[in-house]
Amino acid sequence: MHTQRDEATSTEQQVRETTRRFILSSIQVTRLDDDANLFESGIVNSLFAVQLMTFIEKTFAIEVGMDDLDVENFKSVNATTGFVLRKTGALG
């Protein structure tokens, strides 16, 4: 029997995997720590935040508002996953 918690975990895994796959397809690394700060580490330049935001809006059908336009929301796989879950109401 599926519980609400199982579903939430499954959604989180899907979002995380989709986000990770997009990032890996866009940058020149083969492995990526989910907590690695993409911008501070120099893996990508700040323009990538726009690409990632656009991808997330299209893929998860969410609208990124003015208040959400903070690079902190997109700085890593985990940060992006958390942001998507908050916006879709799947978290909390």
Next chain:
Amino acid sequence: MEFHRIGVVGAGNIGIGVVTDLVLHGLCTVVVDVSDEILQRAQAAVLNNVRCVPLLSKTLPRITRDEALHRMVLTTKLQDVASCDFVIENVTEDWNIKQRLYEELDRVSPPDVCFGANTSCISITQIGGATRRSAQVIGVHLMNPVHLKPTVEVIRGFHTSERTLDTLLQLFAVLHKEAIVVNDLPGFVSNRISHVFMNEAAFVLQDNVATAEQIDMIFKQCFGHKMGPLETADLIGLDTVVRSLDVLYESFKDPKYRCCPLLRKLVHAGHLGRKTAKGFHAYPEG
């Protein structure tokens, strides 16, 4: 000098960046290109740039979508720049196109207006010669993404006057941009050097010395460059890079500027870099 309205001729990649920068800093623009479709696409891109400013910069002004729209007049008629205080030209890097454009621009613009020629490689002196106001033509090599770059390579043509340079510097003061003023020869400083790098990187890839990823990583991780030469070529657009190399080759007649066959082949295949999602590297669509 007070600037009320700036003409932006050519609404491609760089033109979009120029309009973004101008509207962010409160300047009204008259944006000219050859079709409504191109202009609509450019307007959408400017609005997206304006929207994304908080993500990319802590210091650039924040403006609303309506404010940005209010500061853009889109037109396919070049004579509409007649109301502008300054014109920035960003059309395709093709001398025949630029020559015809400048002859027409000269006819429709008030005599005291200066032209900023945004060219990758074509001589500013040559461009000035297509007008009857060569003292008022100056090179402004604005680079992508224009609104995020604080410094601009500015090129003084043979006849460019101090007054024209001063007018441009006043416009740059509004945009919070610094100028590095250099003299005129095709490719100036930036592209005369960078295109040799990009072209040779393509030869290294063609000769199977390293992968595209390895070439760029060596520049980033060993030299500390922000981007590798092939990534940079993809960002500029491989068609533009080829056109610039051809201009350099024609201008200097020096074989070091001969275009790498792989680079030209990618352009023929429609792999133009980021704008087509395929170049030396692959990029997400859309």
